[in-house]
Amino acid sequence: MSKNSRLRYTAVDVQLANKKVQCIKFVKSSCRYYFNAQHLFLQLSVNARSFFDYLCERMISTNNFIHIDAKEREDFKIHIENITNGSESPSKSSIASYINKLSKLGLIILCGSTKSCFYCINPKYIFKGTENQRIAILKELIEDRSKQQLPINMLVNKAI
Numbered sequence: 001m002s003k004n005s006r007l008r009y010t011a012v013d014v015q016l017a018n019k020k021v022q023c024i025k026f027v028k029s030s031c032r033y034y035f036n037a038q039h040l041f042l043q044l045s046v047n048a049r050s051f052f053d054y055l056c057e058r059m060i061s062t063n064n065f066i067h068i069d070a071k072e073r074e075d076f077k078i079h080i081e082n083i084t085n086g087s088e089s090p091s092k093s094s095i096a097s098y099i100n101k102l103s104k105l106g107l108i109i110l111c112g113s114t115k116s117c118f119y120c121i122n123p124k125y126i127f128k129g130t131e132n133q134r135i136a137i138l139k140e141l142i143e144d145r146s147k148q149q150l151p152i153n154m155l156v157n158k159a160i
Contacts, residue, residue: 007057030128031056036157037125040105047090048098051076052107059121061128063137068099068108069117106154109141124155 010028015021041049054076059066066072073095080088090098102108107125112118120141127134138155145152153159 029057031059032127034125034127037107040107040125043105044101047088047094048101050080051090051095051098052102054079055102055108055119056121056126056128059128062133063129064121064123064127065111066119066121067117068119072117109154122154 008028009025011023011025013021013023044052055066055068058072073092076095077090080090099108103110103119107122108119109122110118111120120137123134123137123141127137142152142155145155
């Protein structure tokens with residue numbers, strides 16, 4: 001697990017009905033989901049959406065980059081097995097199909113060769129850093145992809 005993907009927690013002391021004070025931890029780590037992706041999320045299966053949310057938790061916080069390599073795929077499989085007590089265990093082909101679907105919908109963007117497994121979670125829809133970082137990475141992605149004559153339709157609202 002990369003240092004950028006570790007969950008951070010905040011602690012809150014609460015007084016319970018029995019007058020006992022208990023320290024409760026809540027996950028503090030987060031990312032923003034913008035209100036322009038519902039039409040895409042509806043096209044995902046429950047398992048593909050779970051994989052997508054898992055990737056969002058693990059992406060780098062300043063640029064949304066993630067390596068979806070064999071280790072990351074195996075870590076997801078183990079994660080699902082752990083949270084479902086082994087009742088769910090996604091296969092390699094299922095995970096590959098999730099990646100294909102997320103890429104086809106433009107929720108993840110390949111930022112290298114397919115062998116590099118280097119992706120960017122589309123900052124048009126989700127971002128983990130500041131709003132200024134989001135704008136900068138969107139600008140960079142659009143300009144770089146345009147120069148390389150790669151599609152930018154997943155990054156813009158209207159065809160250019």
